[in-house]
Amino acid sequence: MSDSVFASIVQAPEDPILGVTVAYNKDQSPVKLNLGVGAYRTEEGKPLVLNVVRKAEQMLVNDESRVKEYLPITGVADFNKLSAKLIFGADSPAIQENRVTTVQCLSGTGSLRVGGEFLAKHYHEKTIYIPLPTWGNHPKVFTLAGLSVKTYRYYDPKTRGLDFSGLLEDLQNAPSGAIVLLHACAHNPTGVDPTSDQWEQIRQLMRSKALLPFFDSAYQGFASGSLDADATPVRMFVADGGECLAAQSYAKNMGLYGERVGALSIVCKGADVASRVESQLKLVIRPMYSNPPIHGASIVAAILKDGDMYTEWTVELKAMADRIISMRHQLFEALQAKGTPGDWSHIIKQIGMFTFTGLNSDQVAFMTKEFHIYMTSDGRISMAGLSSRTIPHLANAIHAAVTKAA
Amino acid sequence: MAHLIRAGSSCRLASSGAARSMSTAWWRHVEPAAKDPILGVTEAFLADPSPAKVNVGVGAYRDDNGKPVVLECVREAERRIAGNSNMEYLPMGGSVNMVQETLKLAYGEDSDLIKDKRIAAVQALSGTGACRLFADFQKRFSPDSQIYIPVPTWSNHHNIWRDAHVPQRTFHYYHPESKGLDFAGLMDDVKNAPNGSFFLLHACAHNPTGVDPTEEQWKEISNQFKVKGHFALFDMAYQGFASGDPERDAKSIRIFLEDGHLIGCAQSYAKNMGLYGQRVGCLSVVCEDDKQAVAVKSQLQQLARPMYSNPPVHGALIVSTILSDPDLKKLWLKEVKGMADRIIGMRTALKQNLEKLGSPLSWEHITKQIGMFCYSGMTPEQVDRLTNEFHIYMTRNGRISMAGVTTGNVGYLANAIHEVTKSG
Numbered sequence: 001m002s003d004s005v006f007a008s009i010v011q012a013p014e015d016p017i018l019g020v021t022v023a024y025n026k027d028q029s030p031v032k033l034n035l036g037v038g039a040y041r042t043e044e045g046k047p048l049v050l051n052v053v054r055k056a057e058q059m060l061v062n063d064e065s066r067v068k069e070y071l072p073i074t075g076v077a078d079f080n081k082l083s084a085k086l087i088f089g090a091d092s093p094a095i096q097e098n099r100v101t102t103v104q105c106l107s108g109t110g111s112l113r114v115g116g117e118f119l120a121k122h123y124h125e126k127t128i129y130i131p132l133p134t135w136g137n138h139p140k141v142f143t144l145a146g147l148s149v150k151t152y153r154y155y156d157p158k159t160r161g162l163d164f165s166g167l168l169e170d171l172q173n174a175p176s177g178a179i180v181l182l183h184a185c186a187h188n189p190t191g192v193d194p195t196s197d198q199w200e201q202i203r204q205l206m207r208s209k210a211l212l213p214f215f216d217s218a219y220q221g222f223a224s225g226s227l228d229a230d231a232t233p234v235r236m237f238v239a240d241g242g243e244c245l246a247a248q249s250y251a252k253n254m255g256l257y258g259e260r261v262g263a264l265s266i267v268c269k270g271a272d273v274a275s276r277v278e279s280q281l282k283l284v285i286r287p288m289y290s291n292p293p294i295h296g297a298s299i300v301a302a303i304l305k306d307g308d309m310y311t312e313w314t315v316e317l318k319a320m321a322d323r324i325i326s327m328r329h330q331l332f333e334a335l336q337a338k339g340t341p342g343d344w345s346h347i348i349k350q351i352g353m354f355t356f357t358g359l360n361s362d363q364v365a366f367m368t369k370e371f372h373i374y375m376t377s378d379g380r381i382s383m384a385g386l387s388s389r390t391i392p393h394l395a396n397a398i399h400a401a402v403t404k405a406a
Numbered sequence: 407m408a409h410l411i412r413a414g415s416s417c418r419l420a421s422s423g424a425a426r427s428m429s430t431a432w433w434r435h436v437e438p439a440a441k442d443p444i445l446g447v448t449e450a451f452l453a454d455p456s457p458a459k460v461n462v463g464v465g466a467y468r469d470d471n472g473k474p475v476v477l478e479c480v481r482e483a484e485r486r487i488a489g490n491s492n493m494e495y496l497p498m499g500g501s502v503n504m505v506q507e508t509l510k511l512a513y514g515e516d517s518d519l520i521k522d523k524r525i526a527a528v529q530a531l532s533g534t535g536a537c538r539l540f541a542d543f544q545k546r547f548s549p550d551s552q553i554y555i556p557v558p559t560w561s562n563h564h565n566i567w568r569d570a571h572v573p574q575r576t577f578h579y580y581h582p583e584s585k586g587l588d589f590a591g592l593m594d595d596v597k598n599a600p601n602g603s604f605f606l607l608h609a610c611a612h613n614p615t616g617v618d619p620t621e622e623q624w625k626e627i628s629n630q631f632k633v634k635g636h637f638a639l640f641d642m643a644y645q646g647f648a649s650g651d652p653e654r655d656a657k658s659i660r661i662f663l664e665d666g667h668l669i670g671c672a673q674s675y676a677k678n679m680g681l682y683g684q685r686v687g688c689l690s691v692v693c694e695d696d697k698q699a700v701a702v703k704s705q706l707q708q709l710a711r712p713m714y715s716n717p718p719v720h721g722a723l724i725v726s727t728i729l730s731d732p733d734l735k736k737l738w739l740k741e742v743k744g745m746a747d748r749i750i751g752m753r754t755a756l757k758q759n760l761e762k763l764g765s766p767l768s769w770e771h772i773t774k775q776i777g778m779f780c781y782s783g784m785t786p787e788q789v790d791r792l793t794n795e796f797h798i799y800m801t802r803n804g805r806i807s808m809a810g811v812t813t814g815n816v817g818y819l820a821n822a823i824h825e826v827t828k829s830g
Contacts, residue, residue, distance in 0.1 A: 011705075012705050012707070037495070039494060047492040047494050049492050054489055057488050061484050066476075068476055069474050070464070070466060073442070109712070109715040110713070110714040110715075113714070137711060143712075144713070256493055257495045258495050258496050258716065259719060260718040275438070276438045280437075283439045283565075284569075286534075286562060286565055287534070287562060287566040288535070290531075290535075291683070293531075293683065293684055293721065295683075295718065295721070296493075
């Protein structure tokens with residue numbers, strides 16, 4: 001019998017983000033804290049299924065007429081329309097003019113991958129610029145999609161804020177037509193977002209160079225608590241009549257993580273173009289997984305199309321966002337109270353699920369070893385994993401790391 | 407720039423100077439894509455207002471009333487799941503429970519390979535996703551290899567390996583004259599392929615032809631694969647659906663395993679559990695030892711992460727709920743057999759109807775072929791006539807989805823087929 005054709009394969013390293021949870025699960029300590037993956041936790045540290053989601057789930061189960069046939073390649077039609085309205089606004093001229101094509105995809109990751117593969121096949125510029133830093137999976141998604149990946153400056157470690165002049169300079173130097181990945185709100189991992197004025201400047205610069213915007217919107221509603229406010233940058237770009245791509249995820253804002261629900265929208269110049277683009281998107285999807293999973297999208301559609309359920313959702317969403325904001329304030333105050341050296345105001349300035357603490361990988365390793373606190377080695381902590389009960393433990397750990405393991 | 411604005415669109419350009427230099431032509435060159443040959447059939451069927459219309463296109467099971475079916479065991483599983491589980495991310499490799507149960511189906515309840523942890527396996531997005539993951543894996547770790555694909559095959563197989571950038575070759579499979587297996591042609595191609603080639607094999611109920619090798623033929627194929635050191639990837643989308651007995655339908659795989667082959671296997675629950683839209687499946691790769699299996703699994707995960715991060719939880723929960731409960735599993739096996747039996751019954755009925763109509767042609771192949779599909783032997787032109795004159799929808803390769811045939815429409819279908827084929 002011949003050897004395995006794969007005999008020389010070496011084991012791949014753990015995913016830097018998902019590997020954190022793997023390590024956390026192995027830890028036996030009663031005080032262990034998982035601040036790795038961005039999944040929301042309640043004050044009690046439990047995962048949360050929204051009430052409105054449970055409602056929708058029960059409706060689906062009780063509806064005997066529901067079947068589980070293949071969805072069309074593009075997914076649930078209602079879901080697609082409603083998702084476009086959610087991100088672009090119900091009154092968006094682009095939607096009214098039928099210039100938007102939306103396809104259901106597997107959460108944010110799947111939407112980015114399908115969009116990336118479409119661009120690699122049909123767009124004249126095969127380079128995508130991603131911010132430095134960005135979500136760890138972005139470079140792999142776009143590389144495997146067939147694009148070449150470059151970076152633009154984004155985070156300034158000195159200010160723990162936006163390196164705006166660096167950003168503008170790098171985009172100015174990008175070749176005309178290049179694709180630019182923009183985090184719509186609540187930048188992951190830094191939590192640093194441009195201001196409205198800064199967004200406007202970015203928009204003008206990008207349009208003057210015909211740079212193609214590709215929005216990653218994974219936290220709509222989660223950043224400020226307002227779905228519309230969090231969509232402002234995207235809508236700003238659409239309002240100028242230009243084209244763009246937008247990847248949406250319902251993993252966090254509807255708590256549908258494992259159901260893998262998302263959507264890719266491409267805003268085009270005209271309805272005819274949008275229709276042809278959609279037909280080509282289908283050719284990307286079919287050889288990848290044929291058609292998307294039905295369950296999660298059905299839940300989302302049920303909620304978005306019912307006025308009461310939609311309202312209920314916005315209330316639950318705001319409560320999650322508010323709890324996170326409260327955690328930020330509590331952590332900041334705890335560090336102030338301890339007199340931890342350094343300026344920790346970025347904890348309350350940054351927005352969304354994550355705080356880019358500024359801790360280095362040695363300090364992170366120290367915190368894991370001595371305090372059983374799990375986070376990615378870039379110092380990113382998921383605020384959603386904190387509670388009033390565990391904040392003191394984290395504050396102690398940060399204090400110790402900064403004063404001992406500087 | 408006004409001339410660049412397509413007629414019919416009424417977008418407003420911002421009035422700033424920057425906007426005037428905005429490109430308007432980014433997607434102008436994008437051609438409308440051809441409709442998918444299989445899924446396009448259902449689209450056309452749905453658009454047809456005729457009350458007599460019949461859909462024997464896509465392979466989705468229908469009951470004798472022509473209605474889609476949700477299995478009882480699935481309904482029960484869903485009742486148990488709703489309200490009781492959170493929706494957290496699965497690991498990148500999917501539900502461990504679901505994968506373990508799924509491996510038992512393919513490799514056997516008491517498989518040593520499973521006991522010895524020699525199988526690298528991950529949850530995949532149904533059969534398509536499993537094939538695509540394997541194709542990407544093959545590209546990355548056997549970059550000089552090609553894939554040998556049977557003629558004909560499910561049309562999407564070609565798309566999958568093309569998008570994975572793995573070069574394709576074909577091997578003889580279907581014998582049009584006998585409407586059976588071109589065994590001699592197949593064996594020649596196996597012998598003539600360079601040693602260590604990768605072959606895609608349909609484990610049972612070949613799609614689209616319904617033509618499967620016999621057990622003896624499988625043994626010979628397996629033996630020749632040994633001689634040549636070929637790699638076998640089994641696409642098993644119809645386990646249980648072919649004969650009604652999942653163990654029997656896995657026979658080809660078991661023959662290869664007995665011969666010591668280190669195979670790959672793509673499994674789907676779309677048809678045999680009726681979970682189509684849930685996208686539940688599994689990709690497994692048999693390795694030399696447990697360490698290698700860990701390594702291979704980790705690499706499969708590295709390919710899934712930039713595609714969709716982790717697979718959907720709902721369908722996996724349904725599968726593991728059913729397969730880990732002995733009563734639900736029994737119910738499932740009964741329901742699968744029920745579906746397979748109905749299809750076998752329809753094959754008999756269609757053949758008998760055609761014979762009664764006095765068709766000059768032989769329709770033996772209808773009952774010889776197995777699984778969801780019947781490769782009728784009709785030409786594209788005959789299929790077009792069926793659609794245009796009789797509102798009968800099928801793929802233009804003459805493939806009939808027997809799952810769409812009912813006691814209510816088998817007579818109409820036989821009539822129509824007779825009409826378009828009676829002149830030979």
